[in-house]
Structures are given as C-alpha cells and as structure tokens.
Amino acid sequence: MTGREPTPVRPARVARRWVTAPLVPAVLLAVGALGAAASGHVLTWAVIGALTGYTLSGSV
Numbered sequence: 001m002t003g004r005e006p007t008p009v010r011p012a013r014v015a016r017r018w019v020t021a022p023l024v025p026a027v028l029l030a031v032g033a034l035g036a037a038a039s040g041h042v043l044t045w046a047v048i049g050a051l052t053g054y055t056l057s058g059s060v
Contacts (some may be wrong), residue, residue, distance in 0.1 A: 018024065036043060
C-alpha cells in the first residue's frame with residue numbers, strides 16, 4: 001500500500017449529477033404535461049375555484 005487510499009465516490013455527488021442532468025427536467029416536464037392534459041377539466045375547475053376563493057376572501 002502506498003498510504004493513500006482511493007477517494008470513494010460520495011452518494012451526494014452521484015445524486016447531484018443525476019438531478020442536474022439536462023434530461024431529468026425535460027422528462028419531468030413531459031410527464032407533468034401528460035398528466036395535466038389527462039386531467040385538464042379537473043385542473044380548470046380547481047383553478048377557477050381557487051381564484052374565486054381568493055377573490056371572495058377579501059385578499060384582492
């Protein structure tokens with residue numbers, strides 16, 4: 001042995017590399033778009049209800 005051991009790859013570096021890869025956000029955006037398209041009518045009513053509640057609460 002030379003007295004120096006190889007530095008192990010830390011799991012945080014591997015995870016950071018995967019999270020910051022350019023492909024990950026694109027895949028997440030595509031999955032989110034498909035999910036939103038599949039439940040568009042529910043999201044529409046949810047947004048309308050949220051805006052109505054915000055308006056009626058006196059926050060405007």
